[in-house]
Amino acid sequence: MFSIIQAAGWPIWPLIACSVLGLALIIERFVSLKTRKIFPPKLLDEAIMVSRSGIPGPDVVKQLEQNSVLGTVLATGFRTYNINPRATEDDLRASLEGAGREAAAKLQRYLGALATIASAAPLLGLLGTVIGMIEIFGSQAADAGGAVPGMGNPGQLAHGISIALYNTAFGLIIAIPALIFWRYFRARVDSYLLAMELAAERFARHLLSLRKPTL
Numbered sequence: 001m002f003s004i005i006q007a008a009g010w011p012i013w014p015l016i017a018c019s020v021l022g023l024a025l026i027i028e029r030f031v032s033l034k035t036r037k038i039f040p041p042k043l044l045d046e047a048i049m050v051s052r053s054g055i056p057g058p059d060v061v062k063q064l065e066q067n068s069v070l071g072t073v074l075a076t077g078f079r080t081y082n083i084n085p086r087a088t089e090d091d092l093r094a095s096l097e098g099a100g101r102e103a104a105a106k107l108q109r110y111l112g113a114l115a116t117i118a119s120a121a122p123l124l125g126l127l128g129t130v131i132g133m134i135e136i137f138g139s140q141a142a143d144a145g146g147a148v149p150g151m152g153n154p155g156q157l158a159h160g161i162s163i164a165l166y167n168t169a170f171g172l173i174i175a176i177p178a179l180i181f182w183r184y185f186r187a188r189v190d191s192y193l194l195a196m197e198l199a200a201e202r203f204a205r206h207l208l209s210l211r212k213p214t215l
Contacts, residue, residue, distance in 0.1 A: 009132055015121060033192075040068050100196060124171055
């Protein structure tokens with residue numbers, strides 16, 4: 001393997017860097033996008049149950065905020081009324097929307113980098129191949145200069161072409177998994193965002209119902 005990397009020349013090193021970075025991003029997203037960290041299934045019902053008799057205190061809100069990304073969004077609704085008991089419906093919805101945008105940014109983190117790797121890796125591989133081919137034909141022309149004009153070593157030429165194509169193959173080997181995982185994580189994030197949007201709407205109606213007797 002090292003001999004292939006060495007023979008492929010310097011253009012393969014950016015591809016190796018992309019492969020290491022891409023693998024790190026994939027592992028990080030798998031860990032960060034676990035359901036228990038983003039959208040625990042029973043958390044919304046628990047938050048509603050805790051607040052049936054009124055808005056809970058700061059300790060409960062802080063514990064909820066540290067639970068998950070959804071917990072942070074729900075805690076924002078509680079905190080809005082803890083800070084300002086006379087907050088209007090518009091104030092509540094604005095705070096939840098702001099928390100939702102922050103949650104979306106957190107869920108989408110590093111996906112742009114993974115998409116860039118998926119797009120750039122084939123181009124880097126092609127660049128390495130083109131550079132390799134230029135060097136190969138240059139050396140063939142130099143070798144042929146002292147012998148029969150226009151003739152080089154066919155075996156050396158074939159070997160050089162096969163080495164140059166390693167760059168393209170390596171670029172595709174990096175790009176294809178990166179693209180697959182980017183699409184997978186993109187779909188997963190979209191499903192989380194939709195679920196959190198529906199949960200925030202249900203939670204907002206619940207909080208507004210708590211305020212009706214005091215209006």
